[in-house]
Structures are given as C-alpha cells and as structure tokens.
Amino acid sequence: MAGVVVVGVDGSASALAAVETAAREARLRGASLKVVHAFMWPAMHVPLDPSPLGPPEGGLRTMVERLLAEAVERAVATAPGVEVTSSVVTGEALTVLEAQSRAAELVVVGSRGMGGFVGLMVGSTAVHLAAHGRCPVLVVRGDVRTEGPVVVGVDGSAPGGRAVDFAFREAELRGTTLVAVHAWTAWNAPVPEPQDPAEPYASPPGALAEAEERLLAEALAGHRELRPGVVVEPRVVHGPTREALIEAGRGAQLTVVGARGRGGFTGLLLGSVSQALLHHAPSPVAVERGG
Template identity: 40%
Template sequence: MEEPRSIVAGYDGSAEAAAAIHWAAQQADLRDRPLHVVHVSIWPLLTHKLGPVPGVADSGLERSAQAILEEGVSRAQAAAPGLDVQATLLHGLPASYLAEISAGQEMVVVGSRGLGGFLGLLVGSVSLELAATASCPVAVIRPDLHPGGPVVVAVDASGSPTALADACALASAWQVKLTIVHVHHVPAGYAQQNGLDAEAAAGEVLHAALHRARTLAPYVQMEGRVLTDASVPHAILKASDDARMLVVGTQGHGFLRQTIGSTAHAVLHHARGPVLISRRGSGAHAP
C-alpha cells in the first residue's frame, strides 16, 4: 500500500521557521496528511567537535541539533493536536536535503529567512534554492499572515495550470475567496501596437483560467482581474497586498530546471506575505 504523501517542513529554531511549522501543521491537518519535520544541522561542515562538553550534561552541538528538532515537533503538535508528525535530523546543507526529501511529497514548507546571526550570510538562500530545485510546491512562510485574505494566483499566457491547481486546493481547504490575476504587460514608454488585440488576448487567458478554476474548486468564491503594468512582479505584488497566500508558477525546465524565472524570483524577494511556488518533478502529484 502506498504511503500518503507528506507535507515536509524545515525547522531551524528561528522565529520564521516557527511560523512555517505552525502553518505546515495546520495545512497537513486540513489535508489529512502526515507532517514530516526536518532539521538539517550544518555544524558538521564547520567543526568535528559535536559531542558533549566533558562533565556538562545535555551539552554539545549534536544534542543542540536534536533539541531544535524536538522543539519543531512540539510546535507542530501544539498547532494541530493529534496530527501524525514524523521527525528527521540530518547533517549538511539544508536546501539540498529538503529538495531531495521533497520528491513525491505534497509540499515543502520553510520560513522566509534562515539561520540568522553570523550565519546570516545564508539568509534567504534555503527558500530561494528550494524554489528552484524542489520536486513539489514550495511554501515560503512569513509571520505577517493575513488570515482573512484571499488566495491570489498569478497566471501567465499558458494559464499556469500547476499554479492554478495549487491555488484552488488552498482556497478549497480554507474555504476562502480565490483571486486570479493575469498581467497585461505594457513596457513603460512603449507605444503598443495592436493594443486592442493584446487586451483581448489577456481577457481570454483570464476567462480560460476562471473556467478551469471553477471546475477544480466549484464551491469557492472567485474573481478574475486583468492587470496592466510595465512590471509584471509589481502588478502581482500590488494585487496580493492583503493575500492569505500568493501562488506563482516557475518557468524552470530542461537545462534551466534549476531556475524559477524573474517574476517568481522578484515575488519571493518582495512579497509581504506567504508565497507558494508551484513546482512539479518526477513522481509529483497534482492536488
């Protein structure tokens, strides 16, 4: 019998990771999925002195790493009592391990910033790398959530079917409004030719996305908006100011698989709230 797909949450003890664990636990509970809490200790890359300090009980870097993992599990259990929570302690580079673990899973969840302090050189690197390498959707959680806001999904000319499916799954789970946006890109100072044709094409993209969304989430209230802007990320970010979750796709494919596209990259850097980067790899499943 195939094991249920898990929601994987990275935890490093930071405030951002705590928010991510809380969000991941609630999402796992809503979807009836197990939660897999993972802490990846980088200390073995920096020192071989991981053991306890002689004569000092419950000390040492390895014990500290185990304590961080236990704390993550406790936070998850407090956020969703009765949830099936698994725990794994690994040693190495967090993004690499989390990307490997993500294969075939429901979602991987991380905080918007990592590690901090001296290791602040790595701030943001885990979420950025995962967004480019994971084999499932990547949720990057920030503490400033908007629990009453809608799910906002940006679709491009392709209709962004993966992002749309993930957004519908979130809106259905939360039973909140879904806002679908498509940006009609008009570069600044550019005298656009065939303007009416381009506007009509943008409207058709949005109409098709709404039609598909109503099939995927028939009981969810939804609206569609065509946005005109010289900057696609600016338009998306402005439209998602009060979003409970902003969902965007990624353009990485083929030899460019480990890229996420300029729009997703800008959104990750500048969004005020949580962002879901929709990805699929081999063995991945649509929601």
C-alpha cells in the same frame, strides 16, 4: 494514503513560524507533518557530544534535540491531531530538503534562517528550493493570516497552469476566494491576429486588452469546472506583473506563482516574478515548479 508535509527547521524564529504554517497545511490536507533538521556537523567531523569540561547538557547533538523538540511542540499546539514526526538528516540544508521534497506533497520553509546575511530579505534555502524542489514550496514571510483570499498569478503558460491548479486546491481547502491576477503590458502581451492583412501591425483600439481578458478566462475555465465550489475573482491589470501580485497579496493568506512563466529565458529555473515575490511579497508565497 495520506501524504506528508515537510518543514525545515534550524532553530530560527523564521523556522518556528514555518512550523506553525506547515502544521496548519498538514491539517488542511489530512496529511502528516515531518519536521526535518539538516545536521551538517557530522560530515565535518566536529565533536557532537558535550565537552568533558562543559555542562552535561551541552554539545551539538543536545542542541539539535532541543530545537527539534521545540518545533514538534509548536506543531502539536498549532494543529492538535496531526501526526508529527521529526528527523535529523546529515547534510547541508539545501541538499537535504531538496531530497525530502521528492516524497512530500509540500515543503515549507521560513524566509530567513540561521546564518542569513544581514540585509538579505530571503534566505538561499528558500530560493534554492523554489527553483529545484520536486513539489510545491511554501515560503513563510510577511503577515501570516488564516483569513483572506488565495492569490494566483496567471500568465497562460504551461508552468503557470500548474500553479493555477495548486491555487484552486489551496482555495478549496481553506474555503476562501481565489483572486486570479493577470498583468500585462504592451511589451509582454502577444500581438492579436490582424483584422486587415494590408496592415499586419495594426490592431483596433482595445484589442490587446480584450485578448488578455480572453487569455485569463481560458486559463481559468477548466479549473473552474473541476472545482465549481471555489469563488473566483478575476483581475486583469495593465501594468507590471511583480507590482500587481505584490499589491494583490496584501491581506492574502497565500500568493501562488509558477517558477517560470511566458517570456522566461531558457535555462533559468526561477523567473524574475517568482524571485521578486520571494523577496518582497507581504504574505506567504508558494512556488509551483511543476516537476
């Protein structure tokens, strides 16, 4: 049974860019596309039909019908052959799209929507869904490309492993290289087992770097066996993770991260690295929360 890709629209330019990306994602997966608009006005008991004193084509209901029609038209033009449906759901955008994510294999949103605050680099809907969505969330931002590699941040954690699996599938679907980036510093790297029990805190030169290279190789091994057709470029970077992934994302089709990784604070649903990517990545970002 084919899955469904959901895209949220609100009439903004950012949402229309998300529609195009979502249509291509649906085509890659052999999935259908569902265009969803969260219509909050009925719950606020605001008149929806045209005013008797205004033009017949006015009114909130007509406005929503127009923006949905434009979004569907854009999707069909971008990916002919993909089944496209549209739906107006009463409620606030965050709640509506989180509910939609329960039955979707991917939810796509723009980085900014209508009503975003001036100067804010990413909208609250995108951040909320990345933290709470029940499926991977793709936030369309920066340069949208159909060529270039898929980039994934690898940290060896269980949530990070699910992000690696998603990234391998994305690279396989797109027929492109997967750049697997593992960044480390002396502050976030596990200390290797001491070779000399008399000096438990001493490590031989290069031991940390070797341990991090092993971590990356082990994190990729099982995924490489499952998808041997994916060409992988492993990169071990000695430096901050956020900067390493932002740099690797230049020219990429997609950057994939887990919602949280090793070293995250208990209770946080979205880690500092994934938040930084949502705000500053130069290309689209997918966050895999892992359930």
